[in-house]
Amino acid sequence: MTRVLTIAAFLAALACLAILEWRARRPDADLPTFGDLCGHVLSYRVGRLPVGRIALLGFWWWVGWHFFAR
Amino acid sequence: MEAGDGSSVTAAAPADTRTRLLVAGAFVPIALVAGGLPSFSLAANLLVLGVGGALFWAGVTYRPLTGRSPARRWPKGSTRWLLPAGVLAGMEAVSFVLGSTPEHPTLSLLADPWLERYPVRAAGFLGWLLAFWGLVRR
Numbered sequence: 343m344t345r346v347l348t349i350a351a352f353l354a355a356l357a358c359l360a361i362l363e364w365r366a367r368r369p370d371a372d373l374p375t376f377g378d379l380c381g382h383v384l385s386y387r388v389g390r391l392p393v394g395r396i397a398l399l400g401f402w403w404w405v406g407w408h409f410f411a412r
Numbered sequence: 413m414e415a416g417d418g419s420s421v422t423a424a425a426p427a428d429t430r431t432r433l434l435v436a437g438a439f440v441p442i443a444l445v446a447g448g449l450p451s452f453s454l455a456a457n458l459l460v461l462g463v464g465g466a467l468f469w470a471g472v473t474y475r476p477l478t479g480r481s482p483a484r485r486w487p488k489g490s491t492r493w494l495l496p497a498g499v500l501a502g503m504e505a506v507s508f509v510l511g512s513t514p515e516h517p518t519l520s521l522l523a524d525p526w527l528e529r530y531p532v533r534a535a536g537f538l539g540w541l542l543a544f545w546g547l548v549r550r
Contacts, residue, residue: 398547
């Protein structure tokens with residue numbers, strides 16, 4: 343039972359994210375797309391150090407390793 | 413590209429298409445190879461760490477030619493993403509703490525049976541590489 347509930351919660355959250363992205367891409371949207379949010383994080387710097395790029399691309403690298411290498 | 417005249421904008425379109433073809437031509441063969449490498453194999457680790465590491469370094473050192481200064485404020489409406497993203501992250505964290513068992517599966521445990529199939533694994537790897545391309549252009 344908990345397995346079904348867990349999967350349902352994951353699917354509900356993913357569906358909500360998809361709906362938000364769909365709404366954000368409409369011409370009269372009042373919220374940013376997921377790409378806009380990523381762009382904001384990527385632009386974050388501390389001095390000359392691109393902290394946002396290191397964090398987000400590091401997370402991307404880890405996701406690939408986690409799903410495709412182990 | 414940002415000169416503001418029409419000719420430079422129209423000239424950018426073929427270059428953009430060429431870049432996309434170049435990226436697809438480089439990423440597709442890698443994904444086709446990666447799709448055949450099983451989890452926990454040395455080859456899979458080397459490929460992900462090698463390709464991922466090279467792209468990570470390229471992405472961190474690349475300076476996008478957007479001409480924009482870093483934004484200080486989050487875009488308006490950003491907080492609406494917090495609830496579904498928080499639920500997803502929270503469920504993942506709870507399942508991980510509970511041991512990622514069949515009764516409390518994490519996303520990776522749910523994805524594993526699918527990723528054992530070659531077409532899904534290759535497509536997933538291609539999606540991972542294209543996600544990099546989507547990120548690094550921003």
